[in-house]
Amino acid sequence: MKSPDRIPLGRRTADILEQEILNQRWTKQLPGYRELCARMGVSRRTMETALQILTRREIILPAEGKKARLINPDLAKLNAPSPSERKSLLIYSPKALQDLDVVVRKILEKVTQRFNKKGWSIEFHHNSEFAKGKPGLITERLQRDCPNHRWILILPKYEMIQWCMEKQLRIICLGGEPVELRPPLVAVCYSSLLSSAADNLIKLGHRRLSILLTNTSNNGRDKIANHLKSTLTKHQIHFHSNYHLPHIEHDNVQSHWECLSKLFAVSPPTALIATEPQQISTVYSFCMSKGIRIPQDLSFIIVKECDNLSWFCPTPAHYIFPVAEFVRQICQWVENYPTNIDGHNLLEAKLEPGSSIAPISSALQNK
Structure with a gap:
Protein backbone atom coordinates (compact mmCIF):
# COMPACT_ATOMS: atom_id res chain seq x y z
CA MET A 1 0.00 0.00 0.00
CA LYS A 2 1.19 3.51 -0.72
CA SER A 3 2.20 5.52 2.31
CA PRO A 4 -0.49 8.06 3.30
CA ASP A 5 -0.21 11.73 2.54
CA ARG A 6 1.08 13.30 5.76
CA ILE A 7 2.15 16.80 4.76
CA PRO A 8 1.82 18.93 7.94
CA LEU A 9 -0.82 21.66 7.80
CA GLY A 10 1.78 24.37 8.48
CA ARG A 11 3.83 23.30 5.46
CA ARG A 12 0.75 23.02 3.22
CA THR A 13 -0.26 26.54 4.30
CA ALA A 14 3.26 27.81 3.54
CA ASP A 15 3.14 26.22 0.06
CA ILE A 16 -0.17 27.95 -0.72
CA LEU A 17 1.07 31.33 0.57
CA GLU A 18 4.26 30.99 -1.46
CA GLN A 19 2.20 30.43 -4.61
CA GLU A 20 0.07 33.48 -3.82
CA ILE A 21 3.20 35.61 -3.34
CA LEU A 22 4.80 34.35 -6.56
CA ASN A 23 1.51 35.11 -8.34
CA GLN A 24 1.91 38.69 -7.03
CA ARG A 25 -1.25 38.74 -4.93
CA TRP A 26 0.91 40.68 -2.46
CA THR A 27 4.01 42.47 -3.69
CA LYS A 28 5.45 44.33 -0.68
CA GLN A 29 4.04 42.90 2.54
CA LEU A 30 1.61 40.30 3.83
CA PRO A 31 -1.69 41.17 5.52
CA GLY A 32 -2.01 40.80 9.29
CA TYR A 33 -2.52 37.51 11.11
CA ARG A 34 -6.29 37.89 11.38
CA GLU A 35 -6.79 38.30 7.63
CA LEU A 36 -4.31 35.56 6.74
CA CYS A 37 -5.86 33.07 9.19
CA ALA A 38 -9.38 33.84 7.93
CA ARG A 39 -8.28 33.52 4.30
CA MET A 40 -6.52 30.18 4.84
CA GLY A 41 -8.95 28.78 7.42
CA VAL A 42 -6.19 27.93 9.92
CA SER A 43 -5.28 28.85 13.50
CA ARG A 44 -2.75 31.53 14.45
CA ARG A 45 -0.29 28.84 15.59
CA THR A 46 -0.46 27.12 12.19
CA MET A 47 0.02 30.47 10.45
CA GLU A 48 3.06 31.24 12.63
CA THR A 49 4.57 27.90 11.58
CA ALA A 50 3.86 28.68 7.91
CA LEU A 51 5.52 32.11 8.17
CA GLN A 52 8.58 30.56 9.81
CA ILE A 53 8.85 28.17 6.85
CA LEU A 54 8.53 31.07 4.37
CA THR A 55 11.26 32.93 6.26
CA ARG A 56 13.60 29.94 5.98
CA ARG A 57 12.81 29.75 2.25
CA GLU A 58 13.69 33.47 1.99
CA ILE A 59 10.26 34.26 0.56
CA ILE A 60 9.60 36.79 3.34
CA LEU A 61 12.03 38.75 5.49
CA PRO A 62 12.59 37.97 9.20
CA ALA A 63 10.05 39.47 11.60
CA GLU A 64 10.70 42.91 13.08
CA GLY A 65 8.61 43.26 16.21
CA LYS A 66 4.90 43.62 15.44
CA LYS A 67 5.41 45.09 11.98
CA ALA A 68 3.79 43.46 8.94
CA ARG A 69 5.85 40.69 7.36
CA LEU A 70 7.74 42.09 4.37
CA ILE A 71 8.11 40.11 1.16
CA ASN A 72 11.69 39.58 0.00
CA PRO A 73 12.27 42.36 -2.58
CA ASP A 74 14.64 40.07 -4.51
CA LEU A 75 11.60 38.11 -5.70
CA ALA A 76 10.76 41.05 -7.96
CA LYS A 77 13.97 40.36 -9.89
CA LEU A 78 12.62 37.05 -11.17
CA ASN A 79 12.01 37.03 -14.90
CA ALA A 80 8.25 36.90 -14.62
CA PRO A 81 6.16 37.70 -17.71
CA SER A 82 4.45 41.06 -17.91
CA PRO A 83 0.77 41.20 -16.84
CA SER A 84 -0.33 41.55 -20.47
CA GLU A 85 1.57 38.36 -21.40
CA ARG A 86 0.54 36.36 -18.36
CA LYS A 87 -2.01 33.58 -18.71
CA SER A 88 -4.48 33.04 -15.90
CA LEU A 89 -6.06 30.09 -14.14
CA LEU A 90 -8.88 30.22 -11.59
CA ILE A 91 -9.60 27.26 -9.32
CA TYR A 92 -13.14 27.34 -7.90
CA SER A 93 -13.86 24.99 -5.01
CA PRO A 94 -16.56 24.16 -2.45
CA LYS A 95 -13.95 24.02 0.35
CA ALA A 96 -10.61 25.47 1.37
CA LEU A 97 -7.68 23.58 -0.19
CA GLN A 98 -6.65 21.90 3.07
CA ASP A 99 -10.22 20.58 3.56
CA LEU A 100 -10.47 18.85 0.18
CA ASP A 101 -10.01 15.10 -0.29
CA VAL A 102 -6.45 13.78 -0.45
CA VAL A 103 -6.67 12.91 -4.15
CA VAL A 104 -8.04 16.34 -5.12
CA ARG A 105 -5.27 18.06 -3.13
CA LYS A 106 -2.60 15.94 -4.83
CA ILE A 107 -4.00 16.76 -8.27
CA LEU A 108 -4.27 20.51 -7.61
CA GLU A 109 -0.80 20.72 -6.07
CA LYS A 110 0.77 19.14 -9.16
CA VAL A 111 -1.31 21.24 -11.57
CA THR A 112 -0.49 24.53 -9.80
CA GLN A 113 3.20 23.64 -9.55
CA ARG A 114 3.33 23.03 -13.30
CA PHE A 115 1.61 26.30 -14.23
CA ASN A 116 3.54 28.33 -11.66
CA LYS A 117 6.72 27.21 -13.42
CA LYS A 118 5.22 28.37 -16.72
CA GLY A 119 4.52 31.82 -15.24
CA TRP A 120 0.74 31.58 -15.10
CA SER A 121 -1.29 33.65 -12.66
CA ILE A 122 -3.28 31.29 -10.41
CA GLU A 123 -6.18 32.18 -8.12
CA PHE A 124 -7.99 29.89 -5.68
CA HIS A 125 -11.53 30.72 -4.51
CA HIS A 126 -13.99 28.86 -2.32
CA ASN A 127 -17.35 29.95 -0.93
CA SER A 128 -20.81 28.74 0.06
CA GLU A 129 -22.30 29.69 -3.32
CA PHE A 130 -20.15 27.12 -5.06
CA ALA A 131 -20.65 24.52 -2.31
CA LYS A 132 -24.45 24.82 -2.67
CA GLY A 133 -24.30 24.96 -6.46
CA LYS A 134 -26.19 28.27 -6.49
CA PRO A 135 -24.39 31.00 -8.51
CA GLY A 136 -24.88 34.40 -6.87
CA LEU A 137 -23.21 37.77 -6.39
CA ILE A 138 -19.76 36.34 -5.57
CA THR A 139 -19.71 34.06 -8.61
CA GLU A 140 -20.99 36.86 -10.85
CA ARG A 141 -18.19 39.13 -9.61
CA LEU A 142 -15.62 36.43 -10.38
CA GLN A 143 -17.10 36.10 -13.86
CA ARG A 144 -16.77 39.86 -14.43
CA ASP A 145 -13.21 39.97 -13.05
CA CYS A 146 -11.94 36.77 -14.69
CA PRO A 147 -13.78 36.31 -18.02
CA ASN A 148 -10.67 35.16 -19.90
CA HIS A 149 -9.30 32.80 -17.26
CA ARG A 150 -9.37 29.04 -17.54
CA TRP A 151 -11.64 27.86 -14.72
CA ILE A 152 -11.09 24.54 -12.93
CA LEU A 153 -14.31 23.64 -11.11
CA ILE A 154 -13.85 21.22 -8.20
CA LEU A 155 -16.77 18.75 -7.87
CA PRO A 156 -19.27 21.27 -9.29
CA LYS A 157 -23.02 20.75 -9.04
CA TYR A 158 -25.28 20.76 -12.10
CA GLU A 159 -26.57 24.35 -11.74
CA MET A 160 -23.03 25.74 -11.40
CA ILE A 161 -21.86 23.93 -14.54
CA GLN A 162 -24.94 25.08 -16.45
CA TRP A 163 -24.44 28.72 -15.38
CA CYS A 164 -20.75 28.72 -16.38
CA MET A 165 -21.54 27.21 -19.77
CA GLU A 166 -24.27 29.80 -20.40
CA LYS A 167 -21.70 32.52 -19.61
CA GLN A 168 -19.31 30.82 -22.08
CA LEU A 169 -16.58 30.50 -19.45
CA ARG A 170 -13.76 28.14 -20.30
CA ILE A 171 -14.39 25.58 -17.59
CA ILE A 172 -12.73 22.26 -16.83
CA CYS A 173 -14.54 20.07 -14.30
CA LEU A 174 -12.63 17.91 -11.84
CA GLY A 175 -15.46 15.52 -10.97
CA GLY A 176 -18.96 16.87 -10.47
CA GLU A 177 -22.55 16.35 -11.58
CA PRO A 178 -22.83 17.26 -15.29
CA VAL A 179 -25.95 15.08 -15.89
CA GLU A 180 -26.75 15.70 -19.61
CA LEU A 181 -24.29 18.62 -19.90
CA ARG A 182 -21.03 17.88 -21.70
CA PRO A 183 -18.30 20.23 -20.43
CA PRO A 184 -14.64 19.17 -20.46
CA LEU A 185 -14.65 16.84 -17.44
CA VAL A 186 -12.18 14.37 -15.98
CA ALA A 187 -13.37 12.08 -13.20
CA VAL A 188 -13.80 8.60 -11.86
CA CYS A 189 -17.47 7.69 -12.23
CA PHE A 321 -6.87 7.00 -8.09
CA PRO A 322 -4.74 7.68 -11.21
CA VAL A 323 -3.43 11.09 -10.10
CA ALA A 324 -0.87 11.38 -12.92
CA GLU A 325 -3.57 10.82 -15.56
CA PHE A 326 -5.82 13.44 -13.94
CA VAL A 327 -2.97 15.95 -13.98
CA ARG A 328 -2.02 15.17 -17.59
CA GLN A 329 -5.59 15.63 -18.86
CA ILE A 330 -6.29 18.81 -16.88
CA CYS A 331 -3.02 20.44 -17.94
CA GLN A 332 -3.65 19.54 -21.57
CA TRP A 333 -7.09 21.15 -21.45
CA VAL A 334 -5.87 24.23 -19.56
CA GLU A 335 -3.20 24.93 -22.20
CA ASN A 336 -5.28 23.87 -25.21
CA TYR A 337 -8.92 24.39 -24.37
CA PRO A 338 -11.06 21.97 -26.45
CA THR A 339 -12.92 23.68 -29.27
CA ASN A 340 -15.58 20.96 -29.38
CA ILE A 341 -17.47 20.72 -26.09
CA ASP A 342 -17.95 17.05 -25.15
CA GLY A 343 -14.71 16.20 -23.48
CA HIS A 344 -15.68 13.70 -20.81
CA ASN A 345 -12.71 11.56 -19.77
CA LEU A 346 -13.72 8.91 -17.23
CA LEU A 347 -10.78 7.20 -15.54
CA GLU A 348 -10.64 4.03 -13.46
CA ALA A 349 -9.51 3.66 -9.85
CA LYS A 350 -7.78 0.48 -8.70
Whole structure:
Protein backbone atom coordinates (compact mmCIF):
# COMPACT_ATOMS: atom_id res chain seq x y z
CA MET A 1 0.00 0.00 0.00
CA LYS A 2 1.19 3.51 -0.72
CA SER A 3 2.20 5.52 2.31
CA PRO A 4 -0.49 8.06 3.30
CA ASP A 5 -0.21 11.73 2.54
CA ARG A 6 1.08 13.30 5.76
CA ILE A 7 2.15 16.80 4.76
CA PRO A 8 1.82 18.93 7.94
CA LEU A 9 -0.82 21.66 7.80
CA GLY A 10 1.78 24.37 8.48
CA ARG A 11 3.83 23.30 5.46
CA ARG A 12 0.75 23.02 3.22
CA THR A 13 -0.26 26.54 4.30
CA ALA A 14 3.26 27.81 3.54
CA ASP A 15 3.14 26.22 0.06
CA ILE A 16 -0.17 27.95 -0.72
CA LEU A 17 1.07 31.33 0.57
CA GLU A 18 4.26 30.99 -1.46
CA GLN A 19 2.20 30.43 -4.61
CA GLU A 20 0.07 33.48 -3.82
CA ILE A 21 3.20 35.61 -3.34
CA LEU A 22 4.80 34.35 -6.56
CA ASN A 23 1.51 35.11 -8.34
CA GLN A 24 1.91 38.69 -7.03
CA ARG A 25 -1.25 38.74 -4.93
CA TRP A 26 0.91 40.68 -2.46
CA THR A 27 4.01 42.47 -3.69
CA LYS A 28 5.45 44.33 -0.68
CA GLN A 29 4.04 42.90 2.54
CA LEU A 30 1.61 40.30 3.83
CA PRO A 31 -1.69 41.17 5.52
CA GLY A 32 -2.01 40.80 9.29
CA TYR A 33 -2.52 37.51 11.11
CA ARG A 34 -6.29 37.89 11.38
CA GLU A 35 -6.79 38.30 7.63
CA LEU A 36 -4.31 35.56 6.74
CA CYS A 37 -5.86 33.07 9.19
CA ALA A 38 -9.38 33.84 7.93
CA ARG A 39 -8.28 33.52 4.30
CA MET A 40 -6.52 30.18 4.84
CA GLY A 41 -8.95 28.78 7.42
CA VAL A 42 -6.19 27.93 9.92
CA SER A 43 -5.28 28.85 13.50
CA ARG A 44 -2.75 31.53 14.45
CA ARG A 45 -0.29 28.84 15.59
CA THR A 46 -0.46 27.12 12.19
CA MET A 47 0.02 30.47 10.45
CA GLU A 48 3.06 31.24 12.63
CA THR A 49 4.57 27.90 11.58
CA ALA A 50 3.86 28.68 7.91
CA LEU A 51 5.52 32.11 8.17
CA GLN A 52 8.58 30.56 9.81
CA ILE A 53 8.85 28.17 6.85
CA LEU A 54 8.53 31.07 4.37
CA THR A 55 11.26 32.93 6.26
CA ARG A 56 13.60 29.94 5.98
CA ARG A 57 12.81 29.75 2.25
CA GLU A 58 13.69 33.47 1.99
CA ILE A 59 10.26 34.26 0.56
CA ILE A 60 9.60 36.79 3.34
CA LEU A 61 12.03 38.75 5.49
CA PRO A 62 12.59 37.97 9.20
CA ALA A 63 10.05 39.47 11.60
CA GLU A 64 10.70 42.91 13.08
CA GLY A 65 8.61 43.26 16.21
CA LYS A 66 4.90 43.62 15.44
CA LYS A 67 5.41 45.09 11.98
CA ALA A 68 3.79 43.46 8.94
CA ARG A 69 5.85 40.69 7.36
CA LEU A 70 7.74 42.09 4.37
CA ILE A 71 8.11 40.11 1.16
CA ASN A 72 11.69 39.58 0.00
CA PRO A 73 12.27 42.36 -2.58
CA ASP A 74 14.64 40.07 -4.51
CA LEU A 75 11.60 38.11 -5.70
CA ALA A 76 10.76 41.05 -7.96
CA LYS A 77 13.97 40.36 -9.89
CA LEU A 78 12.62 37.05 -11.17
CA ASN A 79 12.01 37.03 -14.90
CA ALA A 80 8.25 36.90 -14.62
CA PRO A 81 6.16 37.70 -17.71
CA SER A 82 4.45 41.06 -17.91
CA PRO A 83 0.77 41.20 -16.84
CA SER A 84 -0.33 41.55 -20.47
CA GLU A 85 1.57 38.36 -21.40
CA ARG A 86 0.54 36.36 -18.36
CA LYS A 87 -2.01 33.58 -18.71
CA SER A 88 -4.48 33.04 -15.90
CA LEU A 89 -6.06 30.09 -14.14
CA LEU A 90 -8.88 30.22 -11.59
CA ILE A 91 -9.60 27.26 -9.32
CA TYR A 92 -13.14 27.34 -7.90
CA SER A 93 -13.86 24.99 -5.01
CA PRO A 94 -16.56 24.16 -2.45
CA LYS A 95 -13.95 24.02 0.35
CA ALA A 96 -10.61 25.47 1.37
CA LEU A 97 -7.68 23.58 -0.19
CA GLN A 98 -6.65 21.90 3.07
CA ASP A 99 -10.22 20.58 3.56
CA LEU A 100 -10.47 18.85 0.18
CA ASP A 101 -10.01 15.10 -0.29
CA VAL A 102 -6.45 13.78 -0.45
CA VAL A 103 -6.67 12.91 -4.15
CA VAL A 104 -8.04 16.34 -5.12
CA ARG A 105 -5.27 18.06 -3.13
CA LYS A 106 -2.60 15.94 -4.83
CA ILE A 107 -4.00 16.76 -8.27
CA LEU A 108 -4.27 20.51 -7.61
CA GLU A 109 -0.80 20.72 -6.07
CA LYS A 110 0.77 19.14 -9.16
CA VAL A 111 -1.31 21.24 -11.57
CA THR A 112 -0.49 24.53 -9.80
CA GLN A 113 3.20 23.64 -9.55
CA ARG A 114 3.33 23.03 -13.30
CA PHE A 115 1.61 26.30 -14.23
CA ASN A 116 3.54 28.33 -11.66
CA LYS A 117 6.72 27.21 -13.42
CA LYS A 118 5.22 28.37 -16.72
CA GLY A 119 4.52 31.82 -15.24
CA TRP A 120 0.74 31.58 -15.10
CA SER A 121 -1.29 33.65 -12.66
CA ILE A 122 -3.28 31.29 -10.41
CA GLU A 123 -6.18 32.18 -8.12
CA PHE A 124 -7.99 29.89 -5.68
CA HIS A 125 -11.53 30.72 -4.51
CA HIS A 126 -13.99 28.86 -2.32
CA ASN A 127 -17.35 29.95 -0.93
CA SER A 128 -20.81 28.74 0.06
CA GLU A 129 -22.30 29.69 -3.32
CA PHE A 130 -20.15 27.12 -5.06
CA ALA A 131 -20.65 24.52 -2.31
CA LYS A 132 -24.45 24.82 -2.67
CA GLY A 133 -24.30 24.96 -6.46
CA LYS A 134 -26.19 28.27 -6.49
CA PRO A 135 -24.39 31.00 -8.51
CA GLY A 136 -24.88 34.40 -6.87
CA LEU A 137 -23.21 37.77 -6.39
CA ILE A 138 -19.76 36.34 -5.57
CA THR A 139 -19.71 34.06 -8.61
CA GLU A 140 -20.99 36.86 -10.85
CA ARG A 141 -18.19 39.13 -9.61
CA LEU A 142 -15.62 36.43 -10.38
CA GLN A 143 -17.10 36.10 -13.86
CA ARG A 144 -16.77 39.86 -14.43
CA ASP A 145 -13.21 39.97 -13.05
CA CYS A 146 -11.94 36.77 -14.69
CA PRO A 147 -13.78 36.31 -18.02
CA ASN A 148 -10.67 35.16 -19.90
CA HIS A 149 -9.30 32.80 -17.26
CA ARG A 150 -9.37 29.04 -17.54
CA TRP A 151 -11.64 27.86 -14.72
CA ILE A 152 -11.09 24.54 -12.93
CA LEU A 153 -14.31 23.64 -11.11
CA ILE A 154 -13.85 21.22 -8.20
CA LEU A 155 -16.77 18.75 -7.87
CA PRO A 156 -19.27 21.27 -9.29
CA LYS A 157 -23.02 20.75 -9.04
CA TYR A 158 -25.28 20.76 -12.10
CA GLU A 159 -26.57 24.35 -11.74
CA MET A 160 -23.03 25.74 -11.40
CA ILE A 161 -21.86 23.93 -14.54
CA GLN A 162 -24.94 25.08 -16.45
CA TRP A 163 -24.44 28.72 -15.38
CA CYS A 164 -20.75 28.72 -16.38
CA MET A 165 -21.54 27.21 -19.77
CA GLU A 166 -24.27 29.80 -20.40
CA LYS A 167 -21.70 32.52 -19.61
CA GLN A 168 -19.31 30.82 -22.08
CA LEU A 169 -16.58 30.50 -19.45
CA ARG A 170 -13.76 28.14 -20.30
CA ILE A 171 -14.39 25.58 -17.59
CA ILE A 172 -12.73 22.26 -16.83
CA CYS A 173 -14.54 20.07 -14.30
CA LEU A 174 -12.63 17.91 -11.84
CA GLY A 175 -15.46 15.52 -10.97
CA GLY A 176 -18.96 16.87 -10.47
CA GLU A 177 -22.55 16.35 -11.58
CA PRO A 178 -22.83 17.26 -15.29
CA VAL A 179 -25.95 15.08 -15.89
CA GLU A 180 -26.75 15.70 -19.61
CA LEU A 181 -24.29 18.62 -19.90
CA ARG A 182 -21.03 17.88 -21.70
CA PRO A 183 -18.30 20.23 -20.43
CA PRO A 184 -14.64 19.17 -20.46
CA LEU A 185 -14.65 16.84 -17.44
CA VAL A 186 -12.18 14.37 -15.98
CA ALA A 187 -13.37 12.08 -13.20
CA VAL A 188 -13.80 8.60 -11.86
CA CYS A 189 -17.47 7.69 -12.23
CA TYR A 190 -18.70 7.54 -8.62
CA SER A 191 -21.66 5.24 -9.29
CA SER A 192 -19.45 2.83 -11.27
CA LEU A 193 -16.85 2.92 -8.48
CA LEU A 194 -19.42 1.95 -5.83
CA SER A 195 -20.82 -0.78 -8.06
CA SER A 196 -17.28 -2.07 -8.60
CA ALA A 197 -16.76 -2.25 -4.83
CA ALA A 198 -20.05 -4.14 -4.46
CA ASP A 199 -19.12 -6.50 -7.31
CA ASN A 200 -15.77 -7.31 -5.68
CA LEU A 201 -17.50 -8.14 -2.39
CA ILE A 202 -20.20 -10.26 -4.06
CA LYS A 203 -17.48 -12.29 -5.81
CA LEU A 204 -16.14 -13.09 -2.32
CA GLY A 205 -19.55 -14.49 -1.41
CA HIS A 206 -21.08 -11.44 0.29
CA ARG A 207 -24.77 -10.97 -0.55
CA ARG A 208 -25.81 -8.85 2.44
CA LEU A 209 -23.96 -5.59 1.86
CA SER A 210 -24.73 -1.92 2.48
CA ILE A 211 -23.30 1.36 1.19
CA LEU A 212 -23.03 4.27 3.65
CA LEU A 213 -23.86 7.08 1.23
CA THR A 214 -23.81 10.77 2.24
CA ASN A 215 -23.17 14.19 0.64
CA THR A 216 -24.92 13.21 -2.60
CA SER A 217 -27.70 15.00 -4.47
CA ASN A 218 -30.97 13.26 -5.30
CA ASN A 219 -29.87 12.88 -8.94
CA GLY A 220 -26.54 11.41 -7.84
CA ARG A 221 -28.24 9.00 -5.43
CA ASP A 222 -30.67 7.83 -8.13
CA LYS A 223 -27.79 7.17 -10.53
CA ILE A 224 -25.92 5.18 -7.87
CA ALA A 225 -29.07 3.20 -7.04
CA ASN A 226 -29.58 2.27 -10.71
CA HIS A 227 -25.97 1.14 -11.12
CA LEU A 228 -26.07 -0.85 -7.88
CA LYS A 229 -29.40 -2.47 -8.76
CA SER A 230 -27.96 -3.60 -12.09
CA THR A 231 -24.92 -5.11 -10.35
CA LEU A 232 -26.99 -6.92 -7.73
CA THR A 233 -29.48 -8.22 -10.31
CA LYS A 234 -26.59 -9.66 -12.32
CA HIS A 235 -25.79 -11.81 -9.27
CA GLN A 236 -29.46 -12.72 -8.59
CA ILE A 237 -29.67 -10.43 -5.54
CA HIS A 238 -32.90 -8.49 -5.09
CA PHE A 239 -32.23 -4.76 -4.55
CA HIS A 240 -33.69 -3.15 -1.41
CA SER A 241 -32.93 0.58 -1.28
CA ASN A 242 -33.46 0.83 2.50
CA TYR A 243 -30.91 -1.93 3.08
CA HIS A 244 -28.37 -1.58 0.29
CA LEU A 245 -28.48 2.26 0.31
CA PRO A 246 -29.80 3.12 3.78
CA HIS A 247 -30.93 6.68 4.46
CA ILE A 248 -28.52 8.56 6.76
CA GLU A 249 -30.14 11.63 8.31
CA HIS A 250 -27.01 13.74 8.83
CA ASP A 251 -23.33 13.40 7.96
CA ASN A 252 -22.13 12.97 11.55
CA VAL A 253 -21.04 10.21 13.93
CA GLN A 254 -24.42 9.91 15.66
CA SER A 255 -26.36 9.44 12.41
CA HIS A 256 -23.87 6.90 11.09
CA TRP A 257 -23.99 4.99 14.39
CA GLU A 258 -27.80 4.94 14.34
CA CYS A 259 -27.76 3.68 10.75
CA LEU A 260 -25.37 0.85 11.66
CA SER A 261 -27.49 -0.09 14.69
CA LYS A 262 -30.60 -0.42 12.51
CA LEU A 263 -28.80 -2.46 9.85
CA PHE A 264 -27.35 -4.95 12.32
CA ALA A 265 -30.63 -5.21 14.23
CA VAL A 266 -32.60 -6.22 11.11
CA SER A 267 -30.24 -8.40 9.07
CA PRO A 268 -26.54 -7.99 9.92
CA PRO A 269 -24.60 -7.18 6.72
CA THR A 270 -21.47 -9.17 6.03
CA ALA A 271 -19.91 -6.27 4.09
CA LEU A 272 -19.97 -2.47 4.29
CA ILE A 273 -18.83 0.14 1.77
CA ALA A 274 -17.93 3.56 3.21
CA THR A 275 -17.95 6.73 1.10
CA GLU A 276 -16.32 9.28 3.46
CA PRO A 277 -13.06 9.05 5.47
CA GLN A 278 -14.75 9.94 8.78
CA GLN A 279 -16.94 6.85 8.45
CA ILE A 280 -13.94 4.55 8.96
CA SER A 281 -13.48 5.35 12.65
CA THR A 282 -17.24 5.12 13.25
CA VAL A 283 -17.48 1.66 11.64
CA TYR A 284 -14.38 0.36 13.45
CA SER A 285 -15.61 1.73 16.80
CA PHE A 286 -19.07 0.25 16.26
CA CYS A 287 -17.61 -3.15 15.42
CA MET A 288 -15.35 -3.08 18.47
CA SER A 289 -18.28 -2.22 20.75
CA LYS A 290 -20.39 -5.08 19.34
CA GLY A 291 -17.63 -7.69 19.19
CA ILE A 292 -17.72 -7.74 15.37
CA ARG A 293 -14.38 -8.75 13.84
CA ILE A 294 -13.01 -7.28 10.60
CA PRO A 295 -12.65 -9.12 8.22
CA GLN A 296 -13.76 -12.40 9.88
CA ASP A 297 -17.33 -11.19 10.54
CA LEU A 298 -17.49 -8.11 8.31
CA SER A 299 -15.62 -7.07 5.18
CA PHE A 300 -15.06 -3.34 4.74
CA ILE A 301 -14.09 -1.05 1.84
CA ILE A 302 -13.64 2.74 1.74
CA VAL A 303 -13.93 4.07 -1.82
CA LYS A 304 -11.50 6.95 -1.28
CA GLU A 305 -7.84 7.46 -0.53
CA CYS A 306 -7.36 8.93 2.95
CA ASP A 307 -4.59 10.55 5.00
CA ASN A 308 -4.66 8.10 7.89
CA LEU A 309 -5.40 4.60 6.60
CA SER A 310 -2.31 3.16 8.29
CA TRP A 311 -3.73 4.18 11.68
CA PHE A 312 -6.43 1.50 11.43
CA CYS A 313 -5.99 -2.20 12.07
CA PRO A 314 -6.77 -4.07 9.93
CA THR A 315 -5.82 -1.66 7.15
CA PRO A 316 -8.99 -0.74 5.22
CA ALA A 317 -9.36 -1.82 1.62
CA HIS A 318 -9.55 1.30 -0.55
CA TYR A 319 -9.26 2.59 -4.09
CA ILE A 320 -6.16 4.26 -5.56
CA PHE A 321 -6.87 7.00 -8.09
CA PRO A 322 -4.74 7.68 -11.21
CA VAL A 323 -3.43 11.09 -10.10
CA ALA A 324 -0.87 11.38 -12.92
CA GLU A 325 -3.57 10.82 -15.56
CA PHE A 326 -5.82 13.44 -13.94
CA VAL A 327 -2.97 15.95 -13.98
CA ARG A 328 -2.02 15.17 -17.59
CA GLN A 329 -5.59 15.63 -18.86
CA ILE A 330 -6.29 18.81 -16.88
CA CYS A 331 -3.02 20.44 -17.94
CA GLN A 332 -3.65 19.54 -21.57
CA TRP A 333 -7.09 21.15 -21.45
CA VAL A 334 -5.87 24.23 -19.56
CA GLU A 335 -3.20 24.93 -22.20
CA ASN A 336 -5.28 23.87 -25.21
CA TYR A 337 -8.92 24.39 -24.37
CA PRO A 338 -11.06 21.97 -26.45
CA THR A 339 -12.92 23.68 -29.27
CA ASN A 340 -15.58 20.96 -29.38
CA ILE A 341 -17.47 20.72 -26.09
CA ASP A 342 -17.95 17.05 -25.15
CA GLY A 343 -14.71 16.20 -23.48
CA HIS A 344 -15.68 13.70 -20.81
CA ASN A 345 -12.71 11.56 -19.77
CA LEU A 346 -13.72 8.91 -17.23
CA LEU A 347 -10.78 7.20 -15.54
CA GLU A 348 -10.64 4.03 -13.46
CA ALA A 349 -9.51 3.66 -9.85
CA LYS A 350 -7.78 0.48 -8.70
CA LEU A 351 -8.77 -1.52 -5.62
CA GLU A 352 -6.03 -1.87 -3.00
CA PRO A 353 -7.35 -4.80 -0.89
CA GLY A 354 -5.59 -3.91 2.35
CA SER A 355 -6.51 -6.48 5.02
CA SER A 356 -10.17 -5.65 5.71
CA ILE A 357 -11.88 -7.88 3.13
CA ALA A 358 -12.10 -11.66 3.00
CA PRO A 359 -14.30 -14.40 1.52
CA ILE A 360 -17.46 -14.93 3.54
CA SER A 361 -17.25 -17.78 6.04
CA SER A 362 -19.67 -20.70 5.82
CA ALA A 363 -21.03 -19.78 9.26
CA LEU A 364 -22.01 -16.28 8.10
CA GLN A 365 -23.30 -17.56 4.77
CA ASN A 366 -25.78 -19.86 6.48
CA LYS A 367 -27.12 -17.25 8.93
